[in-house]
Amino acid sequence: MTFDIAAVLFQDGVANGAVYVLLATVLVLVFTVTRIVFVPQGDLIAFSALTLAAFEAGHTPGTVWILALGAALALILAGGKAAGERNLAGLASAALWFGAVPAAIVLTALFLVPKEAPLLWKMAVTCALITCLGPILYRLVFEPIAAASPLVLLIAAVAAHFGLSSIGLHVFGAEGVRTPGFAGPPLVVGDLVVTRQTVGVIASSLVLVGLLSLFFRRSLSGKALLAAAHNRRGAELIGVSATAAGRTAFIVAGLIGAISGILIGPMTTLYYDSGFILGLKGFVGAIVGALAIYPLAALGALLVGLVEAFASFWASAYRDVIVFTLITPVLFWRSLASPHVEEEAE
């Protein structure tokens, strides 16, 4: 292997790795706040790219129907519960978050995004659609069982993934898409040619990891979100609602998922079911960080990207196998690094 090839592979690896970083970061975030291993994050990413591609093609993206249906169900669930408790504030908040806001986004996507609209506007509406899916998913799937064990939550997450990808097949069809890259010529650094896309992915994942890491380490609000996962009742007693914390985590997950999809769309072809493999790779990274430490998870995800790039050069057929085999030594190392912790009694 020449230096040139290694350099290209390295660049590829870092760019892919940066996407896994975004994923791993969300997995850590959602897990630390809710104890949910958020398997469907990959689906959100795929849906985001598919949505943007549909806007580009001048179609109505299927996401609109997913959002409309999901919001309607969530509205019935949340509204019904609030009405049963005669909780006016709850009713109002359900009407706002599961009624008015999704309705506004759906209507915008239906009528205000013509084919010739600027790319940036399409991206913004895509972000709004996907971000809005996050809290709805939480309300429908996870909030009713929020106090259950991590295993039950994981099973629900896997179920949600299968649900989402079957709906995805239905509304997006089976074809793969590639979205347009950001405008502008590639940047030249020495011998390397780096696309703006790559720079964007790497920069945004770095910024995100830094911000989240700081937020959860330094700010009291960040710690309050973590507190909700450590002890639900304890959190209620300091005035932090575990449900609100979960919803916040899912809004952020939706937003990062949307951005990831937009960033990764031009780099690889995405299908309605690409989310799972993406999610798994992000998960390997997140495991390196013990699902808790952002910088470590980011490093792990970057490593996954690099291993994948070099593996596809040497043994491309075994690429995914090699990546997932990586998890074995990592788990072994983690089991040595962290003593077994008893599941917290609630």
Added chain:
Amino acid sequence: MSILLDLERLSVRYNRLTALSDVSLEARAGEVTTVIGPNGAGKTSLVNAVMGLIPSRGRVTFPLWPKAALSTGARVRARICLVPETRDLFGPMTVLDNLRLGAFVARSERGFDMEARLAEVARLFPRLDERRHQQAQTLSGGERQMLALGRALMLRPRFLMLDEPSLGLAPLVVAEIFRVIEQLKRDGVAILLIEQNARAALRVADHAYVLEGGEVQLQGSAATVMADARVVGAYLGMGRTGGAQGPVAEPPERIEGGLASGSEASRPARDAGVHHARTRPAIGAAS
């Protein structure tokens, strides 16, 4: 004195079991109100329902802060705090973070000074201050209790509910906890105190309720309740060392049929023995 908490015919049910039935209770500003009763009497259910943590029937009102009745969060924002029986600390976080989080809802209020609150709690519990960077889950049982109390005090509560703050503590630590309760009372904090340690509880309390089998069997000023012959027999252990007397009233069928009916009868007797005899001088010395 004005009423802070007004309970009217509060009932709590868990599936088929009725843990509380038609309990009416009042807590007044500046007073310590205590609720004593045997294991399984429904004391914890009472405070959890008052805090809005579990569903209940009947009326829970906070006449001074009408909005507080809306949710647990609304109560916390009105500075109504509960130190729960299960403590519910944030195990992997440091003592300091647990304390800071106690004041979470007040953090951006005008005039709120986090450092001053921390210093105040450190003054009440020097031991916590020495361990400020230790993880909460590695604290001893007594230190955990102090942290749970300290976390609630960070908010400068106006109405504080304590669910068995002396549970499982060595006599000297019990004395320390009661010293803090007395101090809070002097500072004008209204307190609803749940205690097995009836003697110590009745001593600091102004008003007392005896809860048995989910019903209020007796209530009155702490002095009257302390003097009641049945309370003396069942909870204060002035009678025989065997402590054979039953609770104030025979527990109703549903509780008697429960899992713990045998051990329930023996608990007051145990409390009446060594435990009290040893805590008494300790408290006396401390106050």
